[in-house]
Every structure is written in structure tokens, then in C-alpha cells.
Amino acid sequence: MDNPRARILNTASLLFHQQGYNSTGINQIIDEAKVAKASFYQYFRSKDELCIAFLRFRHEYWFAELQAYTQHITGREGFIERVFDFIIHMNKKENYRGCSFLNILSELSKDQEAILAVIQSHKNDLRNFFENRLEKSLLATHIYLLFESAIIESQLFKSNELVYKSKEIINYII
Amino acid sequence: MDNPRARILNTASLLFHQQGYNSTGINQIIDEAKVAKASFYQYFRSKDELCIAFLRFRHEYWFAELQAYTQHITGREGFIERVFDFIIHMNKKENYRGCSFLNILSELSKDQEAILAVIQSHKNDLRNFFENRLEKSLLATHIYLLFESAIIESQLFKSNELVYKSKEIINYII
């Protein structure tokens, strides 16, 4: 939190998450991060480059949280339960803001391929995470898909209802 | 396609879908719709009001397409198959642009509650659609959730892979 780069990244995380990417200006970021504009452009060539740095930063943070939250669980059922509890946990923590990656996806134009690649890579990692914990199986993909929609519906309705429903569905099926 | 209002709505549909809401300016809309700015503000008080009109317009169109695509199907299995085929159909038709409603959701700020309400209402209608065709059941919610993520993953990866996977999952379960 002491060096400019970290302050920028932390502030951008907050603002992108709260207001969206296109609605958040560089000026607001540097104001709230208490960083001069020249310093900003010292660390990041452009806003899009900041976006990519932010997504990588967010990726590291989010996965670390998910790992920590599910690490100690051993059984398959328990793991799946826990994974949906993680959504509830993050919804509360971050006020139903949904997925940073999908939020930015919606704002991309065709020429922002570099950003798209980071988003795809994040989601591939998530899918792999489930395949590692549940064996590469239809179930892993199933959980991935329900996990994705559970996050989005939480954001849309600012509610955990469909997270609980997802858990019900899985319990019924397994 | 002949009166200004319809031209605006059609052009906005295209541009919002292609470029996103915040990245599309009024000026571009009126240029491409070949409508004077004064005429635009005759029909819509503000850009946000256009957004709401667009979403209602899109809602009507999209649901009509979905109805038409699934109307003649009788059995439960066939209906579910058909519903996922509809995603593939729309992906091809609209170049993997995903869901207009969720795309705009990501761009909303806190004060745009009126727009949020239209999006929620659309998704409630979709969920009701499944509950009507499949009886109010856990299965209906299940299809709704997989349907949602199938659309999003199509957009993200510009591929139907996870739509096919969703069908596999459902076939395995039923």
C-alpha cells in the first residue's frame, strides 16, 4: 500500500469493480490513489495496460482466496458445497459485484484482444481448478457452469437465492 | 424501418450489442440511423430512456424468437434440447455477442435502478418460461442456470463448446 504502483492497482481494483471499466477514468484513479498523473504513466503505458495488470492482480488475489477457502476440504461433496459457500462469502464481502472478468468482458470492443485473452485464461484456470479437484469429468464442467451462473445471478438480483438453488440441484443429482 | 423512432431503435440495438452501451454515443446512433438530433430527443428524453426502450424492444424480439423456435416441441427432453439449440442458433445469427441484458448489467452504476429493473424483469420472465414448460421444479431452475452460463461462455470463448456440454450434462441427468 506504500508504493505508487500498488496504490494504483488497489484503487483501480476498487473502482473498476464498483463502477465498471469504461466508467472509471484515469483522473479518478490517480486522485484517489494519491498519485501524480506522470507517475501513473510511468508504471502503465495506457489504461488498457492498467486493465490487464488489474486483471492479473485480481486473478492472483481471487484464486488465493478460493484456494484458502477450499484447501482443507477432502471429500467431493464437501468440496462442492464449500465452493458455493465461497460465492456467498465473496458476495457478502464485495457487495454482490459479480465477476470482475465477466464484467469487463461486456465492455470490450473488438480490438481489445489482449484483455480478452486474460479473461479467457482466467476462466480456463477456473475450469481446470474444478477438473483437478473433481477429476476431468462431466461433473467438473457441470459445477463450473453452475458456479458461473450462480455468480451472475447473485449480481443481477443482489441475492444468494440461486446459489442455494445450485447447491440443492447438485445435492439432488449426486 | 421507415419512421425515425424505429430507425433509432434498430440502430441502437445493433450498436449497443456490438460495442456496448457506454461505448456507443448518441451522435453515432443518430448518424447511422439518419435522424436529426432534435428528432432523437423528441422521442427519447435521455440516453438512459433509450436504453430502457431498447431493452423492452429487445425483450419482445428475443422472446418471440425463442417462442417460435420452441413452440412446436411437445416432450420435455425435446424441449430442453431445442432450447440449447436456440443458443447455437442465436450465436451464429448474432456472432456470439451474448446476452444484451447481462452485457448492460455490467455497465450500470448504482443510480440506474430503472434499467436494472428491466433486466431483472427479463430474467424473471425467462425463468418463468422454463417453469411453465417444465413445471415449477428444480429442473426448471437447473435449465435456467445452465442456459445462462451457456450463453455467457459462448460469448467469452466465441464457441458453442459449452452449449454442447450443457446438453450432454442434461442428457446424462434426465
Place this chain on the structure above:
DNA sequence: TCATAAACAGACAAGTCTGTCTATTTATTC
């Protein structure tokens, strides 16, 4: 044909945006 309505073009205000630049101050290191 003439009055009314609906469209047009486009200038303008007031604000936003990203990115560049100059010039100054604060830290760090030899």
C-alpha cells in the same frame, strides 16, 4: 393551396475522457 406538424442540419455549452508535457519537490545513493 395553405396551415400545421414533423422532420431536417448543425452550432453550441459544459463537461468528460486519455495521454503529454513542463517544472518542482522529495528520496535515495555514492
Place this chain on the structure above:
DNA sequence: GAATAAATAGACAGACTTGTCTGTTTATGA
């Protein structure tokens, strides 16, 4: 302590944004 590096503030260019406004032209209907 002097030289170098890293930070600061903030003006500025140029392009964009939404929304208002004036004035002109085209359609419509009696």
C-alpha cells in the same frame, strides 16, 4: 553533501460526451 532517481502538481491538447437550441426544409391533411 552532491548527484541521481523518483515522485509531485497541474496545465494543456485534442477528442470525445450528452443535451439544448435555432432555424430551415419537407410532409401531411383540410
